[in-house]
Amino acid sequence: MGLQAFLSRRVVTPEGIRPGAVLVDGERIAGVVRPEDVPSDARREDFGEAALLPGLVDSHVHINEPGRTDWEGFKTATRAAAAGGYTMLVDMPLNCVPSTTNVAALEAKRSAAQGQCHVDWGAWGGLVPGNAGDIAELARAGVAGFKCFLVHPGIDEFAMVGEQDLRRALPILARTGLPLLVHAELPGRIDAATERLQNDDWRSYRTYLQSRPDEAERAAIQFMLSLCREHGFRLHIVHLATASALEMLAAARAEGLPVSVETCPHYLHLQAENIADGATQCKCAPPIRGQANRERLWRGLKDGVIDLVVTDHSPCPPTMKRRDEGDFRQAWGGIASLSLALPVMWTEAKERGRSLVDLARWMAEKPAWLAGCGSRKGRLAAGCDADFAVFDPEAEFNVTEDRLHHRHAVSPYLEERVRGVVKRTYLRGELVYRDGEFVGERRGGEFRA
Numbered sequence: 348m349g350l351q352a353f354l355s356r357r358v359v360t361p362e363g364i365r366p367g368a369v370l371v372d373g374e375r376i377a378g379v380v381r382p383e384d385v386p387s388d389a390r391r392e393d394f395g396e397a398a399l400l401p402g403l404v405d406s407h408v409h410i411n412e413p414g415r416t417d418w419e420g421f422k423t424a425t426r427a428a429a430a431g432g433y434t435m436l437v438d439m440p441l442n443c444v445p446s447t448t449n450v451a452a453l454e455a456k457r458s459a460a461q462g463q464c465h466v467d468w469g470a471w472g473g474l475v476p477g478n479a480g481d482i483a484e485l486a487r488a489g490v491a492g493f494k495c496f497l498v499h500p501g502i503d504e505f506a507m508v509g510e511q512d513l514r515r516a517l518p519i520l521a522r523t524g525l526p527l528l529v530h531a532e533l534p535g536r537i538d539a540a541t542e543r544l545q546n547d548d549w550r551s552y553r554t555y556l557q558s559r560p561d562e563a564e565r566a567a568i569q570f571m572l573s574l575c576r577e578h579g580f581r582l583h584i585v586h587l588a589t590a591s592a593l594e595m596l597a598a599a600r601a602e603g604l605p606v607s608v609e610t611c612p613h614y615l616h617l618q619a620e621n622i623a624d625g626a627t628q629c630k631c632a633p634p635i636r637g638q639a640n641r642e643r644l645w646r647g648l649k650d651g652v653i654d655l656v657v658t659d660h661s662p663c664p665p666t667m668k669r670r671d672e673g674d675f676r677q678a679w680g681g682i683a684s685l686s687l688a689l690p691v692m693w694t695e696a697k698e699r700g701r702s703l704v705d706l707a708r709w710m711a712e713k714p715a716w717l718a719g720c721g722s723r724k725g726r727l728a729a730g731c732d733a734d735f736a737v738f739d740p741e742a743e744f745n746v747t748e749d750r751l752h753h754r755h756a757v758s759p760y761l762e763e764r765v766r767g768v769v770k771r772t773y774l775r776g777e778l779v780y781r782d783g784e785f786v787g788e789r790r791g792g793e794f795r796a
């Protein structure tokens with residue numbers, strides 16, 4: 348098919364935004380050049396003022412397949428991803444049945460994904476009590492790293508780990524060189540607070556927020572940092588919600604500990620003060636905290652203490668959100684946002700003087716690095732997969748159900764007005780999404796290094 352040239356006045360590379368052309372040869376980027384340097388025999392497509400972003404990489408997604416395909420699934424999650432400018436997802440090991448805690452389960456996931464995916468994907472393995480013996484084998488079989496919970500994850504089949512489990516697993520895990528992703532909340536404070544609040548009004552968001560205090564996150568992070576110091580494994584804190592841990596994390600980084608941190612669009616956009624009673628579409632764990640906290644998270648991103656932004660896309664059937672009762676204790680915790688994360692982030696980032704280069708780093712380059720696919724994903728650079736999104740940063744739209752594309756149209760962003768529209772998404776050189784339509788065959792496959 349020969350060389351293709353995708354031109355834009357705003358090509359977003361790690362070095363900055365400039366007029367240019369992404370040259371594509373087959374599935375890979377052959378180079379990023381000035382417009383005048385496009386070879387004359389290349390087939391040209393010019394996007395004008397629309398920005399060309401690297402395909403976004405989401406290293407924190409709950410696809411739920413096999414086993415809970417009525418919650419989400421490869422087809423619907425990757426469809427929402429394509430519509431959101433994402434070209435690579437990494438699936439969390441829980442919620443699917445079997446959970447991804449051994450190689451047989453990983454193989455079941457691979458079979459389930461066959462022929463279903465609009466974009467590429469990878470898998471995290473699970474670290475649970477009793478599976479230290481599976482770690483090395485899972486690493487060889489191709490997981491990107493491991494995920495564990497220090498608190499009950501809401502799914503009984505995927506147990507949380509305690510200190511003894513960790514001490515058994517960490518020396519093995521450290522030898523794989525892969526990261527350990529940790530849901531960092533300790534149960535003690537949460538259980539005590541929940542007990543104390545048991546007769547309070549659980550339709551009130553305040554009650555839920557009080558039941559998961561900042562201190563539960565802080566104590567968990569401190570605990571993991573001490574294990575990191577001892578065992579030298581790569582530690583990654585998922586979905587940081589409390590800004591009160593930033594200082595501790597910055598100090599750990601300064602000390603040289605191999606620790607990285609993510610947060611999510613909902614913590615950077617929503618604020619506890621505005622969450623209405625019964626609005627369980629806003630329930631997630633750790634909880635969305637107050638406005639001052641949100642601003643400090645933005646500062647953490649700016650300062651580089653927080654490395655990356657991922658969705659933690661975690662849908663469920665609408666009934667499990669218990670919208671009728673609005674009971675925050677009973678409702679499933681999880682927010683699905685693959686199709687909206689980029690506009691939501693851009694809406695907030697622009698207000699704070701951040702650029703598309705920042706978004707590309709937080710939402711593509713750094714998550715790709717975490718998931719071990721950074722040599723081919725997350726950047727517009729020669730040798731990388733030709734994954735990119737065409738994004739109109741000036742356009743705005745109202746969030747309606749038809750914009751969501753995941754299985755169940757539940758979202759805390761419905762009826763909001765957001766800035767920036769994903770016009771097209773390309774996966775390895777081929778168009779997969781254009782103006783609300785999904786195009787081409789489902790060519791997405793598992794990323795293997």
Ligand SMILES: [Zn+2]
Pocket residue numbers: 407409439659661
């Ligand atoms: Zn999650």
